[in-house]
Amino acid sequence: DTDQTDWLQDTAHCVEFILLSGTFRKAVNIRINDTIIPLLAELIACLDRNGNLELALHNNYVPECLSNLWHDISKDETLIVLHYQDTISPNTLQPRRRVPVLSDGVGGQYFKVHFPFSWIIYKISDQLVAETRNIVKDGECFCTCFESLFQKTPLGEKVLRHLADKYE
Numbered sequence: 001d002t003d004q005t006d007w008l009q010d011t012a013h014c015v016e017f018i019l020l021s022g023t024f025r026k027a028v029n030i031r032i033n034d035t036i037i038p039l040l041a042e043l044i045a046c047l048d049r050n051g052n053l054e055l056a057l058h059n060n061y062v063p064e065c066l067s068n069l070w071h072d073i074s075k076d077e078t079l080i081v082l083h084y085q086d087t088i089s090p091n092t093l094q095p096r097r098r099v100p101v102l103s104d105g106v107g108g109q110y111f112k113v114h115f116p117f118s119w120i121i122y123k124i125s126d127q128l129v130a131e132t133r134n135i136v137k138d139g140e141c142f143c144t145c146f147e148s149l150f151q152k153t154p155l156g157e158k159v160l161r162h163l164a165d166k167y168e
Contacts (some may be wrong), residue, residue, distance in 0.1 A: 007031065038095035042087045045099040047074060050113040069162040070116035078154055079120055124155050 011017065011031050012024065021027035047053055056074075058067040073079055089096045104119055105111035115121070132146045150156040 007035075035095075038087060038097070038099070039084075041099040042082060042096075045101045046080065046082055049102045049119060050104055050111050052113050052117060055113065055116045065162045066116055069158060072158045072162065073117045073120070073155070076154060076158070079117070121155065121159075124153060125150065128153070 008028065011027050014027070017030075018024055018027045021030055044053075047056075052070075055062050055066055055070045058064040087095050087099075103109075103111050113119075128146055128149050132142060132149060136142050136145045151160060
């Protein structure tokens with residue numbers, strides 16, 4: 001586990017950095033901020049895609065079942081996937097200093113979600129449509145087969161748990 005402590009030793013050995021920072025404590029603080037803040041910015045940008053963060057809080061515009069679904073999805077590491085290499089700028093090979101918050105609008109139009117993590121649901125549903133086409137049998141209803149597959153996914157289980165009684 002020496003890799004985990006090397007950054008502290010590197011900071012301690014970099015006299016120029018300590019002199020520029022003023023103290024060792026400030027140098028360590030700058031180093032932590034330079035590491036943590038870009039990663040936090042990436043996480044927030046991911047969670048706020050299409051204005052998704054607005055669905056996190058239950059209020060007059062967001063039903064409790066949707067905010068609960070938002071929190072359940074946001075905790076699932078299999079659904080919210082962030083890779084460190086995706087945070088690296090191809091120009092500087094360092095973590096990006098400015099992180100764009102994505103929108104799925106067409107032609108520069110802003111797209112605002114009304115359902116938590118809709119782009120993830122779309123991606124999973126698109127994959128399930130292809131899978132359903134491959135396994136649906138003659139006479140079997142495509143929608144029934146798709147629904148069955150969706151309900152067996154971690155996302156489908158979450159959607160059912162939070163919304164089943166709301167939309168029956």
